[in-house]
Amino acid sequence: MSSNTKIRPSEITPESVYRGRREFLAGLAGLGAAAALSPPALAEQVMSVALIERLQYQRNARYSTAEAANSLADITGYNNFYEFGTGKDDPARHARSLRPRPWSVVVDGECELKGRYALEDLLKPHALEERIYRLRCVEAWSMVIPWIGFPLGELVKRFKPTSRAKYVEFTTLMDPKQMPGQRFAVLDWPYVEGLRMDEAMHPLAILAVGLYGQALPNQNGAPLRLVVPWKYGFKSIKSIVRIRFTERMPATSWALSAPREYGFYANVNPEVDHPRWSQKRERRIGSGSLLSRQPTQKFNGYAPEVADLYTGMDLARNF
Amino acid sequence: MPIIDANRALRWIAKPLVFLLGLLPVAWLFAGLADWPAASLGANPVEKIQDTLGIWGLRFLLVTLAVTPLRDWTGWIRLLAFRRMLGLFAFFYISLHFLFYLFVDQGLDWRLLLEDIAKRPYITAGFTALLLLVPLAATSTKRAMRRMGRRWQRLHRLVYPATILGCTHFWWQVKADIREPLIYALVLVTLLGWRWYRHRQRGSAQGPGRYLAPAVR
Numbered sequence: 001m002s003s004n005t006k007i008r009p010s011e012i013t014p015e016s017v018y019r020g021r022r023e024f025l026a027g028l029a030g031l032g033a034a035a036a037l038s039p040p041a042l043a044e045q046v047m048s049v050a051l052i053e054r055l056q057y058q059r060n061a062r063y064s065t066a067e068a069a070n071s072l073a074d075i076t077g078y079n080n081f082y083e084f085g086t087g088k089d090d091p092a093r094h095a096r097s098l099r100p101r102p103w104s105v106v107v108d109g110e111c112e113l114k115g116r117y118a119l120e121d122l123l124k125p126h127a128l129e130e131r132i133y134r135l136r137c138v139e140a141w142s143m144v145i146p147w148i149g150f151p152l153g154e155l156v157k158r159f160k161p162t163s164r165a166k167y168v169e170f171t172t173l174m175d176p177k178q179m180p181g182q183r184f185a186v187l188d189w190p191y192v193e194g195l196r197m198d199e200a201m202h203p204l205a206i207l208a209v210g211l212y213g214q215a216l217p218n219q220n221g222a223p224l225r226l227v228v229p230w231k232y233g234f235k236s237i238k239s240i241v242r243i244r245f246t247e248r249m250p251a252t253s254w255a256l257s258a259p260r261e262y263g264f265y266a267n268v269n270p271e272v273d274h275p276r277w278s279q280k281r282e283r284r285i286g287s288g289s290l291l292s293r294q295p296t297q298k299f300n301g302y303a304p305e306v307a308d309l310y311t312g313m314d315l316a317r318n319f
Numbered sequence: 320m321p322i323i324d325a326n327r328a329l330r331w332i333a334k335p336l337v338f339l340l341g342l343l344p345v346a347w348l349f350a351g352l353a354d355w356p357a358a359s360l361g362a363n364p365v366e367k368i369q370d371t372l373g374i375w376g377l378r379f380l381l382v383t384l385a386v387t388p389l390r391d392w393t394g395w396i397r398l399l400a401f402r403r404m405l406g407l408f409a410f411f412y413i414s415l416h417f418l419f420y421l422f423v424d425q426g427l428d429w430r431l432l433l434e435d436i437a438k439r440p441y442i443t444a445g446f447t448a449l450l451l452l453v454p455l456a457a458t459s460t461k462r463a464m465r466r467m468g469r470r471w472q473r474l475h476r477l478v479y480p481a482t483i484l485g486c487t488h489f490w491w492q493v494k495a496d497i498r499e500p501l502i503y504a505l506v507l508v509t510l511l512g513w514r515w516y517r518h519r520q521r522g523s524a525q526g527p528g529r530y531l532a533p534a535v536r
Contacts, residue, residue: 070362078362086496089361139494141363186496257495276439276492278431285362293426 055210057128057148063204064132065301070143074286076217080137081238082186083172083179084219090181091219098178098239100215100222109169109244112160119223123209125158126150130213131206131227136268136300138232142282147227148210153201161197165245169194170226170237187253193237194250194264195228196309204229204305207240230302232266263319267310268300272319329400337401341408344375345415365424372416373445377489377503379409380482384510391517403459406478410456413485417449441491448484451477482507 081091084098103119128148136142156168174190176182182189199205208227209216216222221238228235234254244250254262261275270280281293299306310318348368350358360367383405390398425432435442455475458464464471486507490500 074362082495086494088363088366141366184496184498273438276441278435278439280431283363283365293424 054213055128055148055215057130060129060131065134065144067144069132069146070286072212075143075145075211076219078285079219080233081219083181083191085181086186094180095218097180098218098222100218103223105224105240106242107159109246110162110165111245112162126154133227133229134300135229135233136282136296138234138274140277140279140282141285143285146212147206147208148213149206149208149227151203152205152207152226153203155207156200161245164247166197167194167246167250168197168200169244169246169250170240171242172237173239173241187257191237191253192250193226193235193252198309202306202309204302230268230299230306232268235266265318267315268296269298269315270296272316329397334404337404344371369416369419369424372412372419376409376413376416377485379405379412380485381503381506381510383409384482388510388513407456407459410452413449413452441488444484444491445488448481448488451481479511
């Protein structure tokens, strides 16, 4: 496994591609065309694909929940990623059109080191960790996901934000060819999210590049996404192409779409209902029993770590 | 004797067939609960069952409302024979939708349930629609029809506000993508618009009941 360190992250094959490749190889074999490839060569190809797929990481136990993680099937089959359609199973069906390699991210705004960075240069200095986080969707369901990533704050520091940088704004890829859901103006594309600077610097906020030990599947926001576990899931923007430091609060997609229903902060809070439904309880996906709804915890259970960020703020007004 | 044959075919073939077709959605859900892969309920079975029951309730309501216009467009009078069954299927799916919400989704937590009905406009709308349909289902027998006479017609016009509320209930819970509820709303507007048009065309002499509600024999 030591040779893994030499592989640039952008060379990692996304699951959809290697799945496709395997299907292709299987198809060849099935057609009796396997003679073109000797069996050892075929096995070797599949092996090497499987090897580079694994990410190198260490588990961060301190920031991981002991709750049982959801299955890979649930995590990759039940998604809100409107760029691929608004049904929960649309992303799994349509996200293969996304090409997460090669990938680059523009960093600009109130910082010293503006520029366009190749994904591998962006990731190079960071040691990957596994963090098992709860994810609470604003639609009152939740999951537990073993993310692979690194603290957003460490990346933010590298670009030397100026004293005027009060917020960080993130933007998702805009390309209706790769993201067919963008052909419909369901939201004002591209998707934009943001954090206050102190939120972005909080050690619980991470940028994820994988889950369950492998590169992020397309439908989960490949190749780079935000994970902010104490906020509703829609804050955790996927497939990021731009990081901008701003002095003013970014105009975020859902807050623009329905300002009465979604705010900039979007902290998980059972005391503040969505105007149309209760946020007091949540349904844990994959929990087996149909009858189980569990109480939602303030800040999704991360209050001891993050409640300080909001002292003195009226959370019912700043929802 | 061809008329008798047609009646027999209706009674012994067409009606049972429509009845079995009407049970397909709920059979499909049972197949999903029994882990039949093709009918998989996905990662969130509660949501899937809830949505499936609701959408079929609304579809059956709209199909029921389409019977009279279809009869007039096609001239096929026998279509009317299916209307009661279709209406009762709508009531069946909407009732299951509500019971599932009550017992499974809310886990029979009365406090939360009452809060939901009072505070959530989309639930208020859906619940009101169900309440409006209860007397219609209760008076769906031939005997009730005969006994109530003209009052039966007037009562059964409640299906219009119920369907409008059903479409509203669907629309109000969508987060951003209104395309699907919009289609249902357009179907409803077409069906109601057609009735309004026919009513105007005929003039008010015959009274509004004729095309707004089923004719009683």
